[in-house]
Amino acid sequence: MDYFLLVEERDALWEHYGIRVESGGERTEIPGITASQPGILSLLSKLMRGEVTPVAARYVVEDWLLE
Template sequence: MAYRQEEEIEVRAFLVGRRPCRGVPVDYFLLVEERDTFWEHYGIRVESGGERAEIQHITVSWAGILSLLSKLMQGGVTPVAARYIVEDWLLE
């Protein structure tokens, strides 16, 4: 029986923007995970008032993840709602 050794994968986070939502700042991050030398997987993190939502492996499309982050910021999406918006975006 062969076992695949799990290698540690680094996930980098980049602050893309900050928007207020009812007077509380919401921070939006781009997550970049290098799976191998040829592919990067992108995700998002949303933080506000001690709450945090992080969703990795959303897409390998640079343009796609930037479009999603723009939608999240324009809508003032909070950590509580982030997963629902990402799920809807994936179904578009």
């Protein structure tokens, strides 16, 4: 499994973060999850610890947003 941090930058003061998960031929990309860098790093860590697949990534992100 490969995990990537996505950064969307509009100007020097505005960034939104998302994730991409890839495994074999599967890929899930979820942009714009949060504006919190510590938050997205925590989410990425959670995904990696749980070895979350591209198929399950959306469900984990949804649960994380509701926490």
